[in-house]
Amino acid sequence: MRAQPAAAEPAVPGRVVLNDSDIHRALTRISHEILERNKGASDLVLLGIPRRGVPLAHRIGERIEGVEGHPVPVGALDITMYRDDLRLKPARTLMHTDIPADGVDDKVVVLVDDVLFSGRTIRAALDALNDVGRPRAVQLAVLVDRGHRELPIRADFVGKNLPTSLVERVSVRLEETDEVDAVSIDGTPEGGDR
């Protein structure tokens, strides 16, 4: 994934709290925790929440395949239509939903997202998942848990717990979407990350 050496890495604003090797290690640990908790990768389905949950889900999928020797289905679950603030904001562009061919019925679905914040995205994801099928269990893996939950939701697998204040803004950048792997905090008052 991190094939080319950093020749001209784009500048990351704010204070970097996880660099590329930190992210690499966190995802490796999460992958092993998922395998440990589920006693292997049978019946596992990884669903990333766009935008940045999707590349994370693929990275975890590759690591699990590296350990188990067989691929796990990886997909994407767009939650735009299920958001609780649809009426309050201008129409949002839909992201791509891609459910693996075998579906999610009776599978263990691991939702993957970059930042866990209020929990509202995950609530929407659970609703969206409900319309796709009936998994045997749903688990949640996030790269960063920044706290400030507004709903009774918690993550099963966390890359890093990051205590933040509400005015801070946590930005996750990934090579696949932003050309660089980094998690940073900057203190602009317009926090809007979920």
Place this chain on the structure above:
Amino acid sequence: MKRHLLSAADLSRDDAEQVLVTAEELRSLADRPIKKLPALRGRTVVNLFFEDSTRTRISFEAAAKRLSADVINFAAKGSSLSKGESLKDTALTLEAMGADAVVIRHGASGAPHRLAHSGWVRSSVVNAGDGTHEHPTQALLDAFTMWRHLGESRPNGLESRRVAIVGDVLHSRVARSNALLLRTLGAEVTLVAPPTLLPVGVETWGVETSYDLDAVLPKADAVMMLRVQRERMNGGFFPTAREYSRRYGLDARRMGTLQDHTIVMHPGPMVRGMEITADVADSDRSVIVEQVTNGVAVRMAVLYLLLSGSESTLTEEDPE
């Protein structure tokens, strides 16, 4: 997007491409076990049809229901419209019922515009066909169908693709909306019709015209056949149906002159044997059935983009 969709000319290229991309995502819904999304829960969509239409009304109804909106169908027959109620009084009734969107089809060109801009209703107005003027959602679904076959894999979409629109352009709101929208998307449109069936002022549409179908077909990437609207004709526009069909109908021989990738379209309802022969309509090139499927996805996209959110503007980068 603007608050109303009255004309295909209301759409900028970004708007139109956003509808296409949104429709592509919504199309996959048809493969899901639960074909419903909660986006318009609690919203009311009124189908206000002053003119008979089956496929457009059903398509809008399915689209609104799949987005969880409540749908009220209001057909001219059997309502107070047949008792002489004016458009204004009907509109005030709808307003009192709290409609969020009004989908209107009317025999008079400009009726949707009147409804949208007279201050009678606060809802979004979607033109589902007005007289011989416009039918923007049909143009969007046609463009979507072309885009899926001819543009999706290219960086510029439908840019410089050649589209031939053949037949009764004079009476066709579909032709006008298509010409406007396809031009916005960068395609090159050629209208092919006998001189009597081309409208006055067609030279201002920014499209080519031709009287010779055989010369246009080999260059086209998509061929759209239009129905001859006998019900709107009260004069001699062409000598006989047989002669029309020989000069402007698409038959197997003409289909043989098309490029391999060229698709054949028809907005429906078709008159087999008149503008298109049965073997062409049922051939592999024909995407006529797909157009109907795409209609629901495109209308879902339009309703979603018009209705969700307080201000209907193009979204900025998602702060996810």
